[in-house]
Amino acid sequence: MNRKQRRALGRSGAKPAFGGAAAPPPDAVPGEMFGAALAFHRAGAFAEAERHYRRILKLFPAHAETNRMLGAALMAQAKAVEAIPYFERAVELRPDLPVAYEDLGRAQAAAGNLKLAVSVAARVLELADTAQNRSFFAQCVRTARFTADDGRIRELLLRAVSEAWDRPRELTGACISMIKLNGAVKDGVARANAAWPERLLATQLFGASGETDLADDQLLCCLLTSDPLTDIGLERLLTNVRYALLASATAAANDDASDGRLLDFYCALARQCFINDYVYAIAEAENEQALRLRDKLEQAIAAGAPYPVLWPVAVGSYFPLHAVANAGNLLERSWPLCVDALLVQQVKEPAQERRIAATIPVLTTVDTAVSRAVRQQYEESPYPRWVAPGPPGPPIVLDDRHPQKNLDVLVAGCGTGLSTIEFARQTPRARITAIDLSLKSLSYARRMADKIGVTNVEFGQADLLKLGSTGRQFDYIDASGVLHHLADPWAGWHVLLSLLRPDGVMQVGLYSALARRSVVAARALIAEWGYQPIPDQIRRFREAVMAADDGSMLKSVVQWNDFFATNECRDLLFHVQEHQITLPEIKAFLAAERMEFAGFALDASTRARFAARFRDPAALTDLDRWHAFETAEPETFAAMYQFFIRKAAAQSPGTTAQVV
Numbered sequence: 217m218n219r220k221q222r223r224a225l226g227r228s229g230a231k232p233a234f235g236g237a238a239a240p241p242p243d244a245v246p247g248e249m250f251g252a253a254l255a256f257h258r259a260g261a262f263a264e265a266e267r268h269y270r271r272i273l274k275l276f277p278a279h280a281e282t283n284r285m286l287g288a289a290l291m292a293q294a295k296a297v298e299a300i301p302y303f304e305r306a307v308e309l310r311p312d313l314p315v316a317y318e319d320l321g322r323a324q325a326a327a328g329n330l331k332l333a334v335s336v337a338a339r340v341l342e343l344a345d346t347a348q349n350r351s352f353f354a355q356c357v358r359t360a361r362f363t364a365d366d367g368r369i370r371e372l373l374l375r376a377v378s379e380a381w382d383r384p385r386e387l388t389g390a391c392i393s394m395i396k397l398n399g400a401v402k403d404g405v406a407r408a409n410a411a412w413p414e415r416l417l418a419t420q421l422f423g424a425s426g427e428t429d430l431a432d433d434q435l436l437c438c439l440l441t442s443d444p445l446t447d448i449g450l451e452r453l454l455t456n457v458r459y460a461l462l463a464s465a466t467a468a469a470n471d472d473a474s475d476g477r478l479l480d481f482y483c484a485l486a487r488q489c490f491i492n493d494y495v496y497a498i499a500e501a502e503n504e505q506a507l508r509l510r511d512k513l514e515q516a517i518a519a520g521a522p523y524p525v526l527w528p529v530a531v532g533s534y535f536p537l538h539a540v541a542n543a544g545n546l547l548e549r550s551w552p553l554c555v556d557a558l559l560v561q562q563v564k565e566p567a568q569e570r571r572i573a574a575t576i577p578v579l580t581t582v583d584t585a586v587s588r589a590v591r592q593q594y595e596e597s598p599y600p601r602w603v604a605p606g607p608p609g610p611p612i613v614l615d616d617r618h619p620q621k622n623l624d625v626l627v628a629g630c631g632t633g634l635s636t637i638e639f640a641r642q643t644p645r646a647r648i649t650a651i652d653l654s655l656k657s658l659s660y661a662r663r664m665a666d667k668i669g670v671t672n673v674e675f676g677q678a679d680l681l682k683l684g685s686t687g688r689q690f691d692y693i694d695a696s697g698v699l700h701h702l703a704d705p706w707a708g709w710h711v712l713l714s715l716l717r718p719d720g721v722m723q724v725g726l727y728s729a730l731a732r733r734s735v736v737a738a739r740a741l742i743a744e745w746g747y748q749p750i751p752d753q754i755r756r757f758r759e760a761v762m763a764a765d766d767g768s769m770l771k772s773v774v775q776w777n778d779f780f781a782t783n784e785c786r787d788l789l790f791h792v793q794e795h796q797i798t799l800p801e802i803k804a805f806l807a808a809e810r811m812e813f814a815g816f817a818l819d820a821s822t823r824a825r826f827a828a829r830f831r832d833p834a835a836l837t838d839l840d841r842w843h844a845f846e847t848a849e850p851e852t853f854a855a856m857y858q859f860f861i862r863k864a865a866a867q868s869p870g871t872t873a874q875v876v
Contacts, residue, residue, distance in 0.1 A: 650674070693712055
């Protein structure tokens, strides 16, 4: 990676290649030998550094740091399998050195040995329970899937979610694989799947123990309150549990003393339903029963009469409690802590957002047909409904500028603010303007920023197509996930480029036409079958997808996490305006705009696979080679193309334009 790429990609917080940090001084190795090897390494001449490290090891085979650095040089050349023995040797020689384990874990992950990588990451935490090592564990488990219920790993997963070692969404897959190893969960899923779409009561699902075995699974309860559960079997099981909750609440007397563990679990389930925007299927008779219970709750509230604690919990698992008549009165009663948390989520926080909405400034008009339609979608379905950001991480230095400089940043299309708030926490001196069409999304973002203590973001309602009229200029612009929802993405991109200062950097996210073929196919069926973008019909279409044959193009859309929440599924499959883009189109646009492509934001596995095919470091910024790579591996950019571009520096009079 050259200097310009490092500058443009620095905002992502990614670490340099292995061994990029200063190495500890060698013990027995002559300083000039080790220093020469390290100089090549730091200069990016990894093959030459490898040759020097190997020469040292012939003379000093038991030198831990040289073994480690040779592994690092091999990793930088996408030779993870070759690097592993040297990292293992470094660990053997220095079992008290956490960084050696971290290097080994990253190599195992890059080689596809995820279980070994997780085991190594757990060992690193045993040596030093630091923020860096917690983050390393979270990175290792992101793509791990477990086949044995390891109590040590389960406890670490619970800590990772509850202590926000990473975004909950990044940990959900690993947690679900561990949760489904719980015997009660496994058996319940099997029974729910076998009976589907029939609803089963708790005794039919779990026997005499009922839901208590689920309530005892702390990891499950924690995940329920953190992010949508992205698994069909668990969704069907929890849909049945919700029905059992409804039956219990309907039969409850006012003086019922609910089991504390079970009440905690029911409240967690209700909070999950709010987080996933009530995505679970509802049978007609079940819906009528839920409506009757909501009516009874409203009548009791209006009359000031007592009612069972399960009533608001059950109602909140079918409908948002803030929509209940006189919902504010629910806050006046003394409740168990778990019910208090549910009411904060479903009553108190939505009321805060309604108050915030009146304070959000309107920066531009929103009057084009497409902009109004997109705004309406996100007013009805703010996206996503998130609970916690990832860890703050170290301060980001944007584009080699001094970290104390007050940079002007624009986030175009901030939605509900997750990425914006994470970015703001890592750039505390930046002046961030975050815009969106949707007032509801902005209100959610502002509330979360206030809750987390982020103060360097100004939120405003605006159409990015009109931003030129504000006269603002920015050093850095984030346009991740907004351009492909415009009537003309290229025109909108051109507007944003006009707001970027010379030498400025832009992060762009665009949907890949190759990666979203299953989405396009599903959208075609939605149009053919006449489904509308309303919750009931989104739920019905999801049922059709889940019933489709395995391996079919339609069934493949369940691979998208967005499938498991109503608002996110609407964004994925029912969006009012969407374009898919190709890399040749992006290349042509950047050439016409005289912009420099500075590289993709990549995970380690994708980077390693690409480097194995294209060993020239310059290939990382060659869009023709990336197009060839994506053609061979169409799922590479399943989320989006996420990349950085750079604007040429200002020219002196009479000079020729060139990209710096």
